[in-house]
Amino acid sequence: MAAEFQTPEFREYPAVPNALINDATAHLSPFIAKPNHQEPLGFPGELVENWEEKAVEKMGDLLTKYRGLRVYLDSCVKCGSCTDKCHYYQGTSDPKNMPVARQDLLRSVYRRYFTFAGKYFPKLVGARDMTREVLDEWYSYFHQCSQCRRCSVFCPYGIDTAEISMAAREIMDSIGHGQKYCNEILGKVQTVGNNLGLPGPALKATMAEFAEEIEDDTGLPVEIPIDKKGADVLLITPSADFFAEPHIDGLMGYAKVFHEAGVNWTLSSHAAEAANFSMFIGSYSNMKKVAERIRDAALELGVKQIIVGECGHAWRVAYSFWNTLTGVGAGADPSDEYALKLQKQLDPNVPQPMHICEFTYDLIQKGKLRFDKSANDHRTVTFHDSCNVARASRMGDWAGGQFDIPREVIKACCNNYVDMDPDTIKEKTYCCGGGGGLLTDDLMEIRVKGALPRMEALKDVVDHRGVNTLAAICAICKAQFAKVLPYYNFPMHMLVSTHQLVGESLVLTGSNQEKALQPKQEEPAKEDEAQAKAEE
Amino acid sequence: MSVLYALLFYVATVLLIAGLAMKIRQYWITPAPLKIPTTPAPTTRGGVVLRMIREVVLFESLFKSNKWIWLFGYMFHVGLALVLLRHLRYFVDTTSFIWSWVPLISPIGKYAAFAMIIGLLGLWARRILVERIRYISGPSDHLMLALLVGIGLSGAMMTFVVHTDIVAVKIFFLGLMRFSIQPLPTDPLLLLHLGLVAILMIVFPLSKLLHAPGVFFSPSRNQVDDPREKRHLASWAAKLDK
Ligand code: SF4
Ligand code: SF4
Numbered sequence: 076m077a078a079e080f081q082t083p084e085f086r087e088y089p090a091v092p093n094a095l096i097n098d099a100t101a102h103l104s105p106f107i108a109k110p111n112h113q114e115p116l117g118f119p120g121e122l123v124e125n126w127e128e129k130a131v132e133k134m135g136d137l138l139t140k141y142r143g144l145r146v147y148l149d150s151c152v153k154c155g156s157c158t159d160k161c162h163y164y165q166g167t168s169d170p171k172n173m174p175v176a177r178q179d180l181l182r183s184v185y186r187r188y189f190t191f192a193g194k195y196f197p198k199l200v201g202a203r204d205m206t207r208e209v210l211d212e213w214y215s216y217f218h219q220c221s222q223c224r225r226c227s228v229f230c231p232y233g234i235d236t237a238e239i240s241m242a243a244r245e246i247m248d249s250i251g252h253g254q255k256y257c258n259e260i261l262g263k264v265q266t267v268g269n270n271l272g273l274p275g276p277a278l279k280a281t282m283a284e285f286a287e288e289i290e291d292d293t294g295l296p297v298e299i300p301i302d303k304k305g306a307d308v309l310l311i312t313p314s315a316d317f318f319a320e321p322h323i324d325g326l327m328g329y330a331k332v333f334h335e336a337g338v339n340w341t342l343s344s345h346a347a348e349a350a351n352f353s354m355f356i357g358s359y360s361n362m363k364k365v366a367e368r369i370r371d372a373a374l375e376l377g378v379k380q381i382i383v384g385e386c387g388h389a390w391r392v393a394y395s396f397w398n399t400l401t402g403v404g405a406g407a408d409p410s411d412e413y414a415l416k417l418q419k420q421l422d423p424n425v426p427q428p429m430h431i432c433e434f435t436y437d438l439i440q441k442g443k444l445r446f447d448k449s450a451n452d453h454r455t456v457t458f459h460d461s462c463n464v465a466r467a468s469r470m471g472d473w474a475g476g477q478f479d480i481p482r483e484v485i486k487a488c489c490n491n492y493v494d495m496d497p498d499t500i501k502e503k504t505y506c507c508g509g510g511g512g513l514l515t516d517d518l519m520e521i522r523v524k525g526a527l528p529r530m531e532a533l534k535d536v537v538d539h540r541g542v543n544t545l546a547a548i549c550a551i552c553k554a555q556f557a558k559v560l561p562y563y564n565f566p567m568h569m570l571v572s573t574h575q576l577v578g579e580s581l582v583l584t585g586s587n588q589e590k591a592l593q594p595k596q597e598e599p600a601k602e603d604e605a606q607a608k609a610e611e
Numbered sequence: 612m613s614v615l616y617a618l619l620f621y622v623a624t625v626l627l628i629a630g631l632a633m634k635i636r637q638y639w640i641t642p643a644p645l646k647i648p649t650t651p652a653p654t655t656r657g658g659v660v661l662r663m664i665r666e667v668v669l670f671e672s673l674f675k676s677n678k679w680i681w682l683f684g685y686m687f688h689v690g691l692a693l694v695l696l697r698h699l700r701y702f703v704d705t706t707s708f709i710w711s712w713v714p715l716i717s718p719i720g721k722y723a724a725f726a727m728i729i730g731l732l733g734l735w736a737r738r739i740l741v742e743r744i745r746y747i748s749g750p751s752d753h754l755m756l757a758l759l760v761g762i763g764l765s766g767a768m769m770t771f772v773v774h775t776d777i778v779a780v781k782i783f784f785l786g787l788m789r790f791s792i793q794p795l796p797t798d799p800l801l802l803l804h805l806g807l808v809a810i811l812m813i814v815f816p817l818s819k820l821l822h823a824p825g826v827f828f829s830p831s832r833n834q835v836d837d838p839r840e841k842r843h844l845a846s847w848a849a850k851l852d853k
Contacts, residue, residue, distance in 0.1 A: 095742055140847055142641040143830045149634070150825030153752050154684065155737065155744035156676040170746045179747065191817050192751070200818075201749040224831075227649045229676035231666070231684075232822055233831035235647065359644065363851055395646045395838045399848070406841035413852040414842050426839050466649055469836055474651035474658075502651060 080520040082562045083166055083527045088535050089496065090528075092159035099169035100524070104215040106517045108253035115262045116361055119251035126250040127205045131188050133249045134181075137242050138189065144242050147234045148185045151175060157226040157234070162505050163219050166524030171216045174226035174236040180212055181243050210252065217243040218254060219521050221511035222355065222388075223462035228502055240511070241357030248356055256515035257352045264365055268345050269314035270352070275301070275344035281317055282342070289327055293586040297334045299326075299342070302376070306341035308333070309373055311349045311393070311428070312384025313550035322553055324579075325385050325572025331581050332435050332574070335444060340382075343372035349389035350550065354396075355512035363400045366392065370401035370417055379422040382429050385572060387461030387549035388510065393428045394468040403428055426472075432548065433470045435577060436480045439487045446488045447592060450580040454544040455491040457536050458482055458573070459529065459556075460504035461549035475501075481548055481573055488580040493540045499532035507547075509555030522555060523562050530563040537565070548573045613795040616805060617787055623812040630816025631824065638828040642845035652836035659835050666832060683733030687759075690727030693720045694766070701777075701784045721770055728763040731756060755818065758811055765804035775801045 110120025123129055138145050157174040159165070164172035171177060179201065186193030186202035193202030203209055222237035247253060263272040273281075282299040289297040300306065310333075316326040333340045346368040353362035373381055381403055383393045398404025402414030404427050409415075421427045438444045458481060470476040478501045486492050499505050508525030536542040545560075547553045547570065556570045582589050653659045665671040670688075673681045696713070697720025703710045735756045738748045769775050776796045786793035795801075814820070827833065 092743060095746060139641060140644065140845075142638060142643040142828060143647060145641055146638055146825045146828045146830075150819070150822040150829070152819045152822050153738075153744070153747050153749075154673070154680055154734075155741065155747060156673055156680050158743040158747065160676070170743070173743060173747065175747050192814075196751075198750065199754070200751045224649060227831050229672055231670055231673040232826045233649055233666075233672065233829040235649065235831045238647065359848065360851065398838050398842045399645060399844055402842060404839045404842060408842070411842065411844075428839070467647070469650055469652075469654075472654070474654055474836065477650065502649075 083524055085531055088531055093168040095170045096168040100167045103521050105218050106255040108255045108258040112255055112258040113253050116258055118248045118253055122251045129250045130205050130246050133246045143238045148182050150232045151234055157230050160226045160229050162528045163525045166527035172219055177216055178236055178239045181239050213243050221506045221513055223506035223510055224466040245357035257356050257512040261352050264348050269348035270350050271314050278344055293583050295583055295586050297330050299330050301342045302344050303341035306339050306378055308338050308340035308380045308382055309378040310340055310342055310382050311369055313349045313386040313389055314347055315550040316384055321570055321572045321575055322550055324575035328574030328578030329431055331578045335583050336438055346372040349383055349386050351392045354392055366397055366400040380425055382431055382434055384431050385548040387463035391463040391467040430470050432481050432484055435484050445582045446580045447582050448490050451489040451576055455541045456485055456489050456544040456546050457493050457495055457542045458546045460500050461552050462506045465502055465504045485576055488576050493536055493542055495532040495536050505529040507552040507555040510551050514551050523559055526559045543569055545570050546573045612797055613792055616795050617792045619809045623809040627812040627815055634816055635824050643830040644845035644848045646834055646838040646843050647830050648834040648836050649831040654836050683730045686726045687730030690723040693723035701781045724767040731760050762807045765800050769800050773800055
């Protein structure tokens with residue numbers, strides 16, 4: 076389906092910014108949503124008649140609702156600091172993929188209709204009328220932004236191109252010019268409860284299979300329950316964890332951790348989805364609607380805690396927005412009945428929601444998990460920070476916990492861990508290339524090209540540090556890497572879920588693995604005891 | 612000429628203050644419905660104040676990004692700040708105790724003009740020479756630099772080459788502040804300098820110079836990272852709760 080294109084060559088490492096190639100990816104834009112994708116979300120089915128006017132009107136509306144948008148559109152000084160920071164620019168050399176140039180696609184229209192300078196001196200400040208040409212450019216380049224916020228880190232005013240992309244997509248949706256991929260999926264999650272449209276019974280059957288697989292391996296009846304009333308913990312995880320590789324192995328990892336911790340947990344068929352693509356299209360109302368399914372499931376099941384599985388944008392929505400959207404969190408105003416209804420039910424002694432890595436990390440800190448690290452000795456692992464986790468959320472109670480906690484979890488179960496180039500990890504991490512609603516075959520070219528900086532940093536540690544395993548904590552990153560690694564001549568199986576590393580080395584009490592280890596482990600244990608006694 | 616410049620400065624001042632006030636009001640009343648700090652972000656208000664100070668005083672993010680832009684940008688802004696402080700002597704009574712520090716920093720301010728001009732020229736050179744920055748520059752970006760360089764050069768010329776009667780200038784401005792128009796010296800350089808400054812004041816609230824107030828309102832920099840601990844709710848969004 077995708078047209079032929081060349082996978083970018085690895086550049087000399089570390090690379091210098093590319094020379095510009097005008098309109099290098101102007102031809103790339105995703106499939107347009109059909110009326111049956113648009114209408115269920117409350118958007119017009121197709122481009123409305125007076126769309127130019129409507130688009131400007133919608134922009135005006137957003138300007139009064141989002142301070143960030145207004146400030147970002149006014150404040151850019153064209154300093155150029157962000158110009159070389161976007162992976163799509165690096166992979167395509169298209170100047171319109173430079174963050175500030177991407178913003179300018181929208182800013183030019185903002186200036187024309189909403190600023191004095193743009194109304195009276197349009198040429199001087201690069202203001203443009205809302206025309207078909209502008210719309211097509213928007214559609215193309217605002218779908219070549221994964222909303223990863225890397226540019227925002229380096230901007231002296233924190234201008235976040237992600238916010239501008241979201242606004243642009245919201246405007247396009249509102250005039251009937253939406254993106255098929257995101258909107259179709261949002262339709263499914265709102266009617267069935269997950270992005271795949273998997274119905275409850277199918278889900279149950281799949282989970283039973285996974286449980287059986289774990290039992291074959293460990294000899295223990297490890298459960299993966301669904302819709303279990305009276306459970307304490309509700310796990311909300313991306314539905315990719317139910318069907319895709321290596322996501323499934325991550326899910327089995329969570330199940331083992333819950334089992335070992337003795338937690339009474341459940342999935343929900345009503346809310347079998349952590350992903351919330353409404354964020355990608357900038358739609359607050361849809362984002363709330365999707366998040367409300369989780370609230371409803373939590374109320375219905377009566378759980379005390381909500382834990383979120385491995386996913387980047389989903390963790391952003393959960394961590395940063397759930398409390399705002401649906402009250403999953405704490406600290407509601409005493410008059411805020413809506414939020415209090417849920418907050419009174421949730422355990423105030425743990426963070427709500429909690430990331431699965433935080434949960435596992437806590438157990439490790441308390442010495443409640445035992446690992447056979449040698450099970451991962453054939454691996455030298457590196458970790459890919461997901462952009463939304465790194466730059467739009469947190470784990471733990473210290474700034475930067477989102478970097479430390481997953482690494483600590485990996486190090487607790489692997490002997491060989493190596494970080495990639497510091498300019499490509501943590502807050503400076505590069506997007507996998509498939510975030511922000513771009514994870515669709517019709518955008519394969521931009522996905523492959525946008526992966527270049529991450530692939531270059533990976534190649535560096537593969538060549539020089541012996542890395543053979545890439546661990547991820549995001550369903551989109553995993554799906555993207557699974558597709559893209561082969562383009563860059565990496566083996567696909569080098570990709571793992573972080574909780575796969577946990578699951579494969581965790582020694583469950585009473586499991587086959589524990590029995591196999593016993594003769595080896597008993598003796599040093601006795602020695603320790605003897606030594607301890609001697610010291611007394 | 613004195614009357615013309617007096618009027619010009621009254622108009623410029625009114626436009627600057629009214630324009631900025633309008634803009635700041637607009638930023639102030641527009642809600643930020645979601646928590647969007649660029650993380651890792653401070654988890655307390657105090658931490659946010661520190662982050663903002665580092666951003667405004669040290670240009671922290673820019674430093675992380677690009678040392679050349681930082682260097683030139685920093686030279687320009689610090690130079691400008693010192694030059695502005697030096698200019699206080701035209702508006703205040705430097706014999707009074709609270710302003711007695713103004714003459715003390717004046718010598719630094721004198722040479723800061725060079726830092727300012729070099730910084731500006733460095734930024735301008737990058738705008739022309741670096742392909743990526745050339746691409747994103749519009750006519751207004753070059754004009755803004757021309758305006759600032761013009762102000763800097765005309766000012767520095769008066770300090771170092773063709774002096775003007777600064778006592779008379781001071782009397783003119785002190786007079787303006789009391790709504791009485793005193794004679795302004797008519798050296799062409801001074802008139803040029805003041806004219807450009809008035810233009811700058813007028814375009815300030817209409818241009819990218821809004822980054823100055825904007826940075827304080829940027830949600831990616833000024834929000835506390837505490838969404839799990841506190842429910843953050845904008846009024847328009849609260850209406851959607853049921
Ligand atoms: S948010 Fe990410 S993808 Fe979008 S312009 Fe910025 S760096 Fe590029
Ligand atoms: S870093 Fe910020 S101010 Fe500078 S060009 Fe980019 S968006 Fe504009």
